[in-house]
Amino acid sequence: MFTTERQSTHHQMQTVLLDYMKTISGWIDGETGAIEDRWDTIYSENYTAGTAAVIFAGGASFSGDKEITDTALHLIRRSTVRLKDLNAAPFTRLFIYHFGMMALLMLPEEVRNRHKGEFAEDFLHGEPQDCGTINLNCAALQLGNELFLEKLGYRPANEAFIEQLMALIEEREHEGFLNDSFDYHDQETFREHDGMPISYSAFIMFILTGVLAAIEEWPPAHQEIRTRLEILIEKGQQWLNHATSFDGTYAMMERSRHQMFTWGSFVTYQAYAGMGDEGLFTRAFQSWLPYKKADGTYSITPNYLPHELRTGYEWYTLVNCYGILGMTGISVAERIISRNLQMERANERSPLPANNQYMDLRSGYAFIRSHDDFFAVSLRMHLGKYSPALCGFHYRVNGSKPPLAEPKLNVNGLAAGLYQQSYDLGAWEGFLLRDAAGNLCFPDMTSNPEVQWLDNGIAMTAQNEHLVCRKTISLIGSGIEWTYQLKVNKDFVSCEHILPLLLTDGRSGTRLEARTGHGWKLSYGDAKYEISCDACDNIIRTPEAVYSNTNNLSLSRSLLSVSGVSANLSLVVSGPLKAGDECSWTTRFVE
Structure with a gap:
């Protein structure tokens, strides 16, 4: 019936x-x-x-x-x-x-x-x-x-x-x-x-x-x-x-x-x-x-x-x-x-559980649902290089899509080694390290990380030839929290946390309302958000750290994300790092 x-x-x-x-x-x-x-x-x-x-x-x-x-x-x-x-x-x-x-x-x-x-x-x-x-x-x-x-x-x-x-x-x-x-x-x-x-x-x-x-x-x-x-x-x-x-x-x-x-x-x-x-x-x-x-x-x-x-x-x-x-x-x-x-x-099927955590190492994905809040994770970089490793996607906060663009890497930009102020790697979230020669290091791991479940979140530990990274993503009330701990194996001049902001879906747009000591305040449609990073005002600045002077939204616009027109926000979390150094930070995106 x-x-x-x-x-x-x-x-x-x-x-x-x-x-x-x-x-x-x-x-x-x-x-x-x-x-x-x-x-x-x-x-x-x-x-x-x-x-x-x-x-x-x-x-x-x-x-x-x-x-x-x-x-x-x-x-x-x-x-x-x-x-x-x-x-x-x-x-x-x-x-x-x-x-x-x-x-x-x-x-x-x-x-x-x-x-x-x-x-x-x-x-x-x-x-x-x-x-x-x-x-x-x-x-x-x-x-x-x-x-x-x-x-x-x-x-x-x-x-x-x-x-x-x-x-x-x-x-x-x-x-x-x-x-x-x-x-x-x-x-x-x-x-x-x-x-x-x-x-x-x-x-x-x-x-x-x-x-x-x-x-x-x-x-x-x-x-x-x-x-x-x-x-x-x-x-x-x-x-x-x-x-x-x-x-x-x-x-x-x-x-x-x-x-x-x-x-x-x-x-x-x-x-x-x-x-x-x-x-x-x-x-x-x-x-x-x-x-x-x-x-x-x-x-x-x-x-x-x-x-x-x-x-x-x-x-x-x-x-x-x-x-x-x-x-x-x-x-x-x-x-x-x-x-x-x-x-x-079919009509006897149970409703979806309000709280759920699931990981499939073969496919390389994990999913976290807490009532109307939700996110997924690409645990590794897959063949198509659509996303960095350890990258969250399909975020939902209070049942709505926040202005975080669905990830899509610019593979051509990666192949060409392109990276200027335009942050021309597409729409993505993760760490970005630069050495003195301008070479880039980002989460490109192709093997699954070690995974630990957290309350409403996930912790992942992975490494590539340049570093060891422990990253957590968690749902925190009306927002999302990313925490990073990096130990580098070579010298770098700067470390940034990249966040992909959805600037417009063709109907609603993002406005940067104010720069704060730790990040940004912004609005998207009728909602207001704040991005804060606890490391943004603790950076050691030297003449060599030429890319670490400001936290900027890229002036370039990307059409790679299905979400709409996006740009990457760079949060500078560290100046020069020597081989063996460690750095850590927490970034929050809250409504």
């Missing part, structure tokens, strides 16, 4: 989807069905025919609207054209193949039965043969393809291939986390990388959930596969629950962190597996709705800035492509709710 809140959320989902279908309709070429992205590049059609077809097929099922049904069929036909376009990348065509068949399955039964013969030849022989199983989300797509082909009556599923794909996914699962970062081309060639993108663990859950939602009646021969898929989703949700804050969002680091499609992924599998708290599920669904723009699109990253700025985008992000993929997740969630396709006992 639907609760009143679930009914209201479900109705809102349908309204949002119908509005977005009107927006997509304005992008579709009436003759060809192509969807192009005018914000970035004409290449932009990508896999949108397949994913948009899913949205319209879902809309046809819950609305019965003939125009929506016709558009869904038009987009499936476009998908079959795109499958033959060898200029499209193999993985793109695999996406189109999967979502094109998924759309056909999601059409009203009478429409599907009337038209599935039209597409039999294209889907029977259209699967890209030049795309290997290149990552785990590819494996999930291929697994779904086999089941879709049989469900549509095109051919029996390849049971041996399904078992191979299931085994591959299950072997990569660890405490519910699925690492999408690996090379896999055949049985003899396999190499896992330390990428550990949280967003793609959730995305794999979305693909598997979509398969379960599209196939409503499972034959007895595939019940075991269905059970194994649900076990993967169950474990995946348990892991993501640790990363979830009570505002209905979840912490992400590495590739594609906080893109619109990650919202759709989250809502989809939570609709299927149950969230244990109707209010939290509603907040999860509603979390992206404020980012709707006047033209009917939504911000691709969680800020209010124009698409054209590509704020926080991965290089491969395209507005229509990721926007439609995100809304595909909402469409699948709507189907799950409307047809009551949830897992058994």
